[in-house]
Amino acid sequence: MTTRPGVEVPLAAPQDTAEQETTPLLSQGNINDDLETQQQDSVSESQQEQSKRSVFGIISVLLIGVFVSQADTTLVFATYAHITSEFIRLGGGSWIDGSWIVTSFGLATCATQPMYGRLSQIFGRKPILQISYTLFLVGTAIAGIARNMEQMIVGRVIQGAGSAGMVSMVSILLTDLVPLHEVAAYRSYVNVFSTVGRSCGGLIGGFLSQTIGWRWAFIGQCPLLLLSIVLVWWKLEEPQHDVELKQSIWTKLKRIDIVGAFFMSVAILAGITALDLGSKKSSSSVVISLVVIGVIAAILFALAEKFWAKEPIFPLELLGKDAVITSYSIIFIQTGIQVALMFLVPLYFQVTANASMGEAGAHLVPAVFGNTLGGLAVGAWIKRTGRYKPPTVLASLSAMLCFSLLLIIWRGHTSTAGSLVIFFGGCASGMANSAVFVGLTAGVEKSQMAIATTGMYLSANISMVVGVSVASAIFHSALRSNLHRMLGRVVGGDEIARKVLSDVAYVQTLHGPLHRLIIRAFVASFRRTFAVQIALASTALVIGILSKQRKITR
Known part of the structure; x- marks a missing residue:
């Protein structure tokens, strides 16, 4: 009769025990899972932070080459007159126009630029970047020790072939190393170093030419280039696909x-x-x-x-993509506008303010600051919002504002405050370079990104040549017409016009009413050229408005 309570107690006991044991075990398991998740998050954050530091370290190394290659461009502008004069005295290649020291570099850059994208896909980014550095180093050394104009031209051609890869390969590597929404921020650093390099190059070249000679302006670059080669070999690591690892050099060569x-x-x-x-x-x-x-x-x-x-080497189907056409068109126009600004501003102050070449060049500083700030601001904007179309449109508006203010304010007597308006022109270039690059990379497949990038740089390099030629042709055509119209009734007017057209420095020797008449002719010619730049910026604005805003997914 007492068995029922005896049976019920042991049956209930195990159930209570099970509940008491099961509950703490489950709680402990949840705690362990939470701890493991926190540890994984902590490790993930640490890895991300370490990855960012690694990427920034690699980019910092690459920026040395960007600085040197861009500084060399303006360095040569400051020294090629000294170089030409020395070779003429020595009788070495005096039959060659000294401007070919600049032109040969640009031609070599444009001719080799599109090749770097495909070659970097076949051989890998690191080897091709090393080759570009080596070419630039060899060309720089040859230019520094050249004994005649022919040797100088050979050195400049080799330099140009190397320079084509030194900057474009950095942008290609950016798309490999960082997410697309962060590319603009990192590329803004590249723009800053490019701008600073171009600014410093002229100052360094002019100083060295006047003190220890122009040759040291070239030879002095060699240690920095050697350092860059060593650092890239040491720091840069890139993933290689199994196919690339298995292919022999001969197989890769046959793919070219x-x-x-x-x-x-x-x-x-x-x-x-x-x-x-x-x-x-x-x-x-x-x-x-x-x-x-x-x-x-x-x-x-x-x-x-x-x-x-x-x-x-450059797939034609790329030219059928609207992102490619849009990016190439905008960067072509914006680069041409920027180059025209760099050509017109020093000339304006040489003529209207009797400024020396150094003083006239100093008036470009606001544009340099604008370029830097514009690039950094757009990089931060795209990283935060993922939108690149608004800065593209704003860049064109900024260029239009710049040349509109020049058209209104610059009438021969420009104050310091009035000279600052070119800030907006520099800002336009900085914004466009960062925004357009992101728009291009967002609109093409990953496999085509390297080739599309080198094509964009080719567009910019061709525009540099076209921009100077077109701006110069428009300005001098207008000046010739204005001089003959204003000097038509002046005794010896045709001879005065000829001298003014052949040598700007001649204007500084004139005085009185004749000087004021010449200045009026120059100002009218500047204003016509400014108006053409406004029309070009308007074209870029329309293209930017019609372009698509794609979602950044990489």
Whole structure:
């Protein structure tokens, strides 16, 4: 009769025990899971922070090369007159126009620029970047020890071929190393170093030329280049695909589209040379011949890429993408506007304020600051919002504002405050470079990003040549017309006009009413050129408004 309580008690006891044991075990498990999750989050955050430091360290190394290559550009502008004079005294290549010291570099850069994208896909980013540094180093050394103009030109050509990769490869590596929404922020640092390099190059070149000689302006770059080569070899690590690791050098060499590269280079060289010679009023038969060669080479290049090449050096289907066309068009226009500004501003102050070349060049400082601040601001904006279209549109508006103010304010007597308006022109260039690059990379596949990037740099480099040529042609055509119109009734007016057109320094020797008349002719010519730049900026504005805002997913 007592069995029921005896049975019930042991049956209830295990249930209570199970509840008491199970509950703390489950709680302990949850605590362990939470601790493990916190530890994983902590490790993840630590890894991300370490990754950011690693990327920033790599970018810092690459920026040394960016600084040197950009400084060399303006350094040569400051020294090529000294170089030409020395070679003329020595009788070495005095028959060559000294401007070819600059032109040969630009031609080599444009001819080799598009190749770096495909070559970096075949051989890897690091080896191709090392080659570009080495080419620039060799070319710089040859230029520094050159004994005649021919040797100098050879050095400058090799330099140009290296420079084409030193900057574009950095942008390509950015797309490999950082998320797309952060690319603009990092690329703004590249823009800053480019701008600072160009600003310092002229000052350094001018100082060295006047103190210890122009040769040291070249030779002095070599230690920095050697340091860059060593640091890139040491610091830069890039992932390699299994296919790349298994392929021999010979297999990789066979993948190069040599036929396409040859015809592309010939087309670019012929076209740019024809434009350069045409702006200098060279023989029309030579210019026409170069145009014909360029057109034929372009057709053969298109045929080779379409029907022959297995891995085209520049796939033609890229030009069918709206992101590519939009980016190339805007960067072409904005670069041309910026170069025109750099050409017109020093000339304006030389003429209207009797400024020396150094003083006139100093008036470009506001544009340099604008370029820097514009790039940094856009980088921060895109990183925070993921939107690149608004800065693209704002860049064109900033350029329009700059040249509109120049058109209104710069009438021959410009105050210090009035000279600051070129800040907006520099700002436009900085904003456009950062925003357009992100727009380009957001609109193409990852596999095509490297080639599309080098194409954008080619567009910018061609625009540098075209921008100077077009701005110079418009200005001098207007000046010739205005001088003949204003000096038509002045005794000896034709001779005065000829001297003014051949030597700007002649204006500084004039005084009184004649001087004021010449200044009026110059100001009217500047204003016509400013108006053309406004029209170009308006074109870029329309393109920017019609462009698509794509979602940044990488």
